[in-house]
Amino acid sequence: MVVTLLPLVSLFVSLFITMMGFGLIGLVLPVRMGWENIDTGTIGLILAMYAVGMLVGGIYSRKLIARVGHIRMFAACASLGAISVLGFSLSTNQVLWGLMRMAMGFCSACTFAVIDGWLSDEASDNNRGKILAISQITVMSAMFVSQFMINLAPIDQPTLFVIGGMLFCAGLIPLVMSRRKGPEVHETTSMSLLTLFTKSPLGVVSCFASGLLYSSLMNMLPLFAAHNKISGFMLSLFMAAAIMGSFVLQFPVGMLSDRFDRRAVLFNLIIFNMIASALIPIAAYFHLQVPMMIATGLTNGIFTCMYPMSISETFDRIQKVDMAAAMGGLLIVYAMGSTAGPLTASYMMAVFGDNALFVFLIVSQLALLGFVVYRMRAREALPVGVQESFVMHTEAGSALFDLDPRIPQEGSDTPDNIETQVAATIAENSPAAAVRMAIEIAQTSPEKAAELCARLAQIDDIEIGRLFKAIVEAAPDLSQDIAEALASNVPEQSADLVAWMSDNYPDKLQDIVLAIANQYPTDDSDSPNNDESNDDSIAEETAELRPADLEAYQESATELVSHYLANHPHEAVNIAAAVVANVPEAASDIVEMLHEADQIDSDALKSDIEEHHAAEQAASDALTKNQGNESTPVDKH
The missing domain is CATH 1.20.1250.20 (MFS general substrate transporter like domains)
Known part of the structure; x- marks a missing residue:
């Protein structure tokens, strides 16, 4: 080190x-x-x-x-x-x-x-x-x-x-x-605030509250001290106590955040901190300098800890590839709170006196407490074992988020080959030119077609259906490989590809959909047919799959079956079986979808996935639930 x-x-x-x-x-x-x-x-x-x-x-x-x-x-x-x-x-x-x-x-x-x-x-x-x-x-x-x-x-x-x-x-x-030279710069983009709030309402609100509370206290505290005749070296000690609390409390709060439900920890911290905030003006009134400094350190320390807790709460709810963009959005939210804090607190102090600063802090925390309670009732907590870990960030102004070990780093995965790098660079300015280049490369080097297609599909201005068509025409024998690469790298666009295939290549649709379905992550560790050599790799794969990433695959899988059901309903059960076998968590939604469309054969679906224990159990539970609501079973395949 x-x-x-x-x-x-x-x-x-x-x-x-x-x-x-x-x-x-x-x-x-x-x-x-x-x-x-x-x-x-x-x-x-x-x-x-x-x-x-x-x-x-x-x-x-x-x-x-x-x-x-x-x-x-x-x-x-x-x-x-x-x-x-x-x-x-x-x-x-x-x-x-x-x-x-x-x-x-x-x-x-x-x-x-x-x-x-x-x-x-x-x-x-x-x-x-x-x-x-x-x-x-x-x-x-x-x-x-x-x-x-x-x-x-x-x-x-x-x-x-x-x-x-x-x-x-x-x-x-x-x-x-x-003598060191500057490193290469990696551009990052911020996630829109609406998207960020939709994915993690509590993460966004607590981040805003952190900026509001921290900036209000640290900016207006010197004025409060001056009006209470605290100056010179005592003022330095007073402000230093607040900063020391910001650092010291990171360790116990981080430990609690990693060992218990984070929302419950935040709930209790807010209650404790409202008491500490109320003690500051009381101690100042009675000239109890040491208790006042301790209360100030506790209050500011908890305000500071709210920021890294809001990051962890947000990261719990988003895919790993979106973490850097989410961090950029949280910095904007924090800055907005930091702007509103001194403005509101100074107005309260001007109208109601210096102690109004702490009334403002307590009321703001009370509002945050209410929102925490609401979110605890609106969404179930994640198991503590799959929560994102707490990482020290003393304040957003000093947020070194490229160093955050939870965020995927540029170049940490297998690097693109030179052709893919060039195509991606060209696509930023001319998507059409990048696709033409990809076609030429696929004709001369078919083995690079899948990687090219998967990389270009991540460009917003490139339509996935037309891209697939162009690359497959250049390398026709690799249509399934390309589909698998797309599902593995951009699973959220799988449904768009299926919809496009339904209209343009219905004869190849089933093979492509099966190839896509087989790329969804699966946990076959409970299957008796697995040998020991596969158990370790499967367990490792599923262990690395975070709840938010698994949810994204689940939504993609459900959309994929939905598109197939709308265009080729008679083959829907076969496709559903393949998807459920790989994403058993989606079984209930998919069975419900088929049930509502009157396109479900219970025995056929169960037999198609019987070798996958987890999927069989999930599908069986969903089927039992659906059939229990009917007087007669549905069998219309």
């Missing part, structure tokens, strides 16, 4: 120094605005601009890095950050401060995108999680130390802003002096 980390020392040093700059200014700015007697609502608006800049940076950072490279992008962020910090010292114009604050948020997002890509490129599957943990420790250590730097100079002088600018410039030195 030491050998792995030594080449990354310059990156971690640059990250530490830069984050000290962000941490220092994050504390100095609200304290200085309070000293300038700027009204609380305006302070909240200026502080919220940081999240707006972070959102913009999250959207465009990777495109900018791809254009200029990692080192130049980091240098630009350091320069812009220094300019922004020094801009605060030039004038107290509130519009200028809002713009500078937004620029700092943009720099923060881009800085972490640079570090994220660089560390991810150096990491392996074995040490990715450890490097992520070290990077988060580096961030939190820098933020902790920076809280004490406010004591280096009076708050009414520009000295602290100058020190902040110097830190941004100094953070650039270790990285640019390194």
Whole structure:
């Protein structure tokens, strides 16, 4: 591990120094605005601009890095950050401060995108999680130390802003002096917020709440402290306690999240945290500084832990290939919450007083608690053993999601051959040209036809039916191989292919559908006919199949039978048997579908799948349920 980390020392040093700059200014700015007697609502608006800049940076950072490279992008962020910090010292114009604050948020997002890509490129599957943990420790250590730097100079002088600018410039030195070259940039896209919410409502809502609560507390806490006569070194201790809680609580909360139903853990954490939030103003009123700091650390720590818990909850409900896109969507949701938090909290404080901050936090948590209860009743919990593990993310602003060991990494699978890589690249700008190229390759190298077809089918602008036709005409003997490759790589498009085949090649439909059905994952470990050599591989395959991925296959299998039933109803039972044998979890839905269409022969279906114990049991249960609702059995095959 030491050998792995030594080449990354310059990156971690640059990250530490830069984050000290962000941490220092994050504390100095609200304290200085309070000293300038700027009204609380305006302070909240200026502080919220940081999240707006972070959102913009999250959207465009990777495109900018791809254009200029990692080192130049980091240098630009350091320069812009220094300019922004020094801009605060030039004038107290509130519009200028809002713009500078937004620029700092943009720099923060881009800085972490640079570090994220660089560390991810150096990491392996074995040490990715450890490097992520070290990077988060580096961030939190820098933020902790920076809280004490406010004591280096009076708050009414520009000295602290100058020190902040110097830190941004100094953070650039270790990285640019390194001999290492920047890594390759991998473009990522964000999942639409509507799709994300549909798949994981609780993940999205808890992520928004995490941004709302964390940003409200950390941005407005210095104002609360100032109004309670907490300043100087005590202010540093107060803010450092909040940051320490963000780090320390990651470990016990992560352990609880991995050992119990995550939603139940979140439920209990919220109840506990509402009590801790209420204790902060009470302790401040009675000048109980130690209890106040402990309560603050607990409150902010739980707010911070809500973000990685929301990621894990979301990952439980989506396919593995969608994790990176989902993470991008969650960053947007978090930024939206972080923008709304200071705005709303500052308004509450301006109207009702400083203690209204904690009333706002408690009411927001109460609303989240209600939604947690609703989701616990609306959807059954996953077994604890198949929940995604908790991975430390101290805050979304420092989210190094390329390092997250749960997210599939670029190049972790078998790499495409050169022809497939070129075809995929061409398809991004000209899908038609990519298909023509694929046809020519398939004619000269038929063995590459299946891989080409499967890769191009993942391009949104390429219609799967026409692609299949074009490739099969070039390599006619590989129609079943191509269909199997499509089902294995893009199972969600299997039904579209069947529908297209029904209209264009009905004579080949059954063979193609059977080939597709045989590509669905199956668990035959209970079958007595399996030999020991197959048992291990089957068990390993099904163990790796997550519930969300299995659900996607199940939906695809059901749609496949539905299309076949609509076009060739007399052969539907044969196809259904093949599908159920491979996806027994879909047996109930498929049997119900055939039952409603009056196209089911109970004995025929059971006999076709009798060698598959799991499928037989699932189908038998579904058949018994359907026939129990009738006075006479259905037999219309």
